[in-house]
Amino acid sequence: MKKLLRHLEPERLGSAAAAWFRERIDAGPLLRLLDRKTVPAHRYSWIYVLGGAALLLFALQVASGSLLMLYYQPTEAAAHESVRKIATEIPSGWLIRSVHAWGADLFIACVALHFLVKLFARAYRKPREMTWFSGMLLLGLALAAGFSGYLLPWTELSYFATLVGTQIPGTLPVVGDWIVHFLRGGDQVSGDTITRFYALHVMFLPLLTAAVMAGHTALIQVQGMSLPIGLPEERVRDRRPFFTEFLLSECCLWLLLFGTLVSLACLLPVGIGVKADPLKAAPAGIKPEWYFLFMFQTLKCLPELLGVLLFALGGLFLFLVPLVDRRASRNQRSPALTWLFVMLVAYALVFQTLAARAPGGPSHSAEVVRGAPLAGTLVSLALLWTVIGFLVYALVQLVRVNRRFRQMSVRPPDRPKQQAAAEE
Amino acid sequence: MRLDESCVARRRFLCGLLGGGATALGAAVAAPAVSYVGNFRRQPPPPRLELAADEFALPPGSGKLVMYGPIPALLIRMPEPDGRLKAFVATCTHLDCTVSYQPDQNRIFCACHEGCFDLDGQVLSGPPPRPLREFYTRHEAGRLILALEKENLSQENPEKGKLEETAPPS
Numbered sequence: 253m254k255k256l257l258r259h260l261e262p263e264r265l266g267s268a269a270a271a272w273f274r275e276r277i278d279a280g281p282l283l284r285l286l287d288r289k290t291v292p293a294h295r296y297s298w299i300y301v302l303g304g305a306a307l308l309l310f311a312l313q314v315a316s317g318s319l320l321m322l323y324y325q326p327t328e329a330a331a332h333e334s335v336r337k338i339a340t341e342i343p344s345g346w347l348i349r350s351v352h353a354w355g356a357d358l359f360i361a362c363v364a365l366h367f368l369v370k371l372f373a374r375a376y377r378k379p380r381e382m383t384w385f386s387g388m389l390l391l392g393l394a395l396a397a398g399f400s401g402y403l404l405p406w407t408e409l410s411y412f413a414t415l416v417g418t419q420i421p422g423t424l425p426v427v428g429d430w431i432v433h434f435l436r437g438g439d440q441v442s443g444d445t446i447t448r449f450y451a452l453h454v455m456f457l458p459l460l461t462a463a464v465m466a467g468h469t470a471l472i473q474v475q476g477m478s479l480p481i482g483l484p485e486e487r488v489r490d491r492r493p494f495f496t497e498f499l500l501s502e503c504c505l506w507l508l509l510f511g512t513l514v515s516l517a518c519l520l521p522v523g524i525g526v527k528a529d530p531l532k533a534a535p536a537g538i539k540p541e542w543y544f545l546f547m548f549q550t551l552k553c554l555p556e557l558l559g560v561l562l563f564a565l566g567g568l569f570l571f572l573v574p575l576v577d578r579r580a581s582r583n584q585r586s587p588a589l590t591w592l593f594v595m596l597v598a599y600a601l602v603f604q605t606l607a608a609r610a611p612g613g614p615s616h617s618a619e620v621v622r623g624a625p626l627a628g629t630l631v632s633l634a635l636l637w638t639v640i641g642f643l644v645y646a647l648v649q650l651v652r653v654n655r656r657f658r659q660m661s662v663r664p665p666d667r668p669k670q671q672a673a674a675e676e
Numbered sequence: 677m678r679l680d681e682s683c684v685a686r687r688r689f690l691c692g693l694l695g696g697g698a699t700a701l702g703a704a705v706a707a708p709a710v711s712y713v714g715n716f717r718r719q720p721p722p723p724r725l726e727l728a729a730d731e732f733a734l735p736p737g738s739g740k741l742v743m744y745g746p747i748p749a750l751l752i753r754m755p756e757p758d759g760r761l762k763a764f765v766a767t768c769t770h771l772d773c774t775v776s777y778q779p780d781q782n783r784i785f786c787a788c789h790e791g792c793f794d795l796d797g798q799v800l801s802g803p804p805p806r807p808l809r810e811f812y813t814r815h816e817a818g819r820l821i822l823a824l825e826k827e828n829l830s831q832e833n834p835e836k837g838k839l840e841e842t843a844p845p846s
Contacts, residue, residue, distance in 0.1 A: 319709065322713060341717075342712060342715055343708075343711040343715065343717060348709075636701075636704055639700045642697050643694065643697040647694065649690050650687065650691070653686055657683060657687075
């Protein structure tokens, strides 16, 4: 009996399962790749965690979005009612919807911060140009996902924001009308636009994002992490193994991010909004989502065609900046470009603030839905944070133990033998 | 070396702790997700359904399906000389297919697995394990009221009973 029980020990079961897979799939090359990659430790090491955070938020968006698809109905007649049903009738529907809405905001914020940090660190310099191009594509896809998702609840705000947003390319000569028609699926924003944006939001954009993200991540795994420009090699204190030390540290951030997202969703749940009515005039103070505010404010100040052309040129410049910044590719600082980037950020911040301060309703209506009493929500959140705190503590301790193992040049006991042999 | 052993033990202990914590977090995430996907809340049918005269005007020996909330209901005007109006839950007791009235055989039939019921809802043949459930009905001011529970036929006078028939509208 004792012998039998010993066979059922989790460690034995785990190693038996690992052996079963090893006999069928040779994961050696992948494991070697994971094992070879290191992450430099220096005073700016925090910049390496933003991409992983964006990856987690993307995964959470896919998960919560898939759940919303179970009840959402993408038609002009039913879209708003189905969102109302999710928020008020379906158990935990308000929570899933709030997590998705807040997750979108955090995802875009995280991607934007990742973009800025890599821009200033000149992470795009040779040989990482392709990583930059794929990253810029991901930024565009994230904004497109945000824009297409905004229409789906079919509220007054989302209707008019989409009307304005899809009309902007209409100012372009020759192709303008064609683009507007293509985006709307007709001359007007209607039920056809909802189905088209729905397909875009739940199928085309996530699939494309996942594919580009896979390429982006593979490039980072192969090429390794770049050092910020101007940081000499001797300032690097340590090179931590990506697997497991860096990954475990990243898990801590993921847990904190997840806790923050759930807390935001519980404490500030999103409202349902007023159903869109094409017969009604646009309400006063209408605004797009926060990440388009600076564009919105700029287009208020400039002739539309000029504004559209400036944004197109600005986007193209940022996309092609690795080819423009010749000094960075020779590993030299380029202060002129740094000043240009600072000015661009300052412009975006000023216009963002101006638009945010302008009178106008919040992007979600005041009709906020929380499906559980506040006291119960607070208790649940306290429990969640207790578990997260416990996990973070254990992860930090595990990172320390693993580092100690490494510094003592002792391999952790459960490292696969063939992996160790491959290294030697 | 003593130090190595303590590290190994500590590592194993921390992995155990992490496994426990991850399970707790997984359960915390799974609970709302499962309740959301399962949508386990009860959705009881409406207590009663009122039909206008033209909605139940059937010639003798014919049937018609109407929706009682989310449930299909089969109205049958019995053949002459009986001529009474009956209403059944039109969901087969075998595997939930919707049944229909067959005037030529004067029976209720489920096409999915060829289950047959008589006009009292009793099983005549086929796999259905139970008779069809019959609605309580009542005529009131030219309207037909259907209810699954007798007391819901009329809130004012719950004792008014089943099949209090009036003459069918001509």
